[in-house]
Each structure stands twice: as structure tokens, then as C-alpha cells.
Amino acid sequence: MNLLTLKKGNKRYDLQINNIKYCVGNNFEEKYNFVxxxxxxxLLSKESEYSIxxxxxxxxxxxxxxxxxxxxN
Structure with a gap:
């Protein structure tokens, strides 16, 4: 079982690969942040220096x- 972690600031999402179905849950704000x-x-989006x-x-x-x-790549 593998652990996938997404981190940015104080947001952290820990997902087990075999439970990836939780990415499509009903909490739209969390799903928006995750995506x-x-x-x-x-996609190498350019983020402002202020945000970083x-x-x-x-x-x-x-x-x-x-x-x-x-x-x-």
C-alpha cells in the first residue's frame, strides 16, 4: 500500500493509493484545493511570489x- 501526500502551506492530504476514491467525495472545497x-x-503553473x-x-x-x-518526463 502506497501513501500519496499533497502539501501546500497548512493544507495536507494523505491518501492511500488503494483508497483513491476519496478524491471524488462530496466536499467541493477540499476537492477544489486538492485539484x-x-x-x-x-502543469507548472506560475504562482505569484506573494503566494509562495x-x-x-x-x-x-x-x-x-x-x-x-x-x-x-
Whole structure:
């Protein structure tokens, strides 16, 4: 069983890969935040310096090892 972690600022989502169905739950605010963190990391969206200083950069970790876009390409 693998652990997928999305982090940005004080938001942290820990998901077990075999329970990924929780990504499509009924809480639309949490789902919106989850999707935005994924987009920021993998679509290389340009974020303002203000946002980076106040909430930090988004990270995606698999089993506590950070996944970077360069590793995927």
C-alpha cells in the first residue's frame, strides 16, 4: 500500500493509493484545493511570489519521497 501526500502551506492530504476514491467525495472545497495543488505541481503553473512566501510551494510525495516533474518526463 502506497501513501500519496499533497502539501501546500497548512493544507495536507494523505491518501492511500488503494483508497483513491476519496478524491471524488462530496466536499467541493477540499476537492477544489486538492485539484489546484495537483495542477500547480504538474502543469507548472506560475504562482505569484506573494503566494509562495505566504503558503509555500506545492509538493506531491509518494511514500515520503517528493515527485518532481523532471522525474516524470
Amino acid at each position: 489546484n495543488i495537483l495542477k500547480e505541481v504538474f 512566501n505566504n503558503s509555500g510551494q506545492a509538493q506531491v510525495l509518494l511514500n515520503d519521497k517528493e515527485i518532481k516533474v523532471k522525474e516524470i
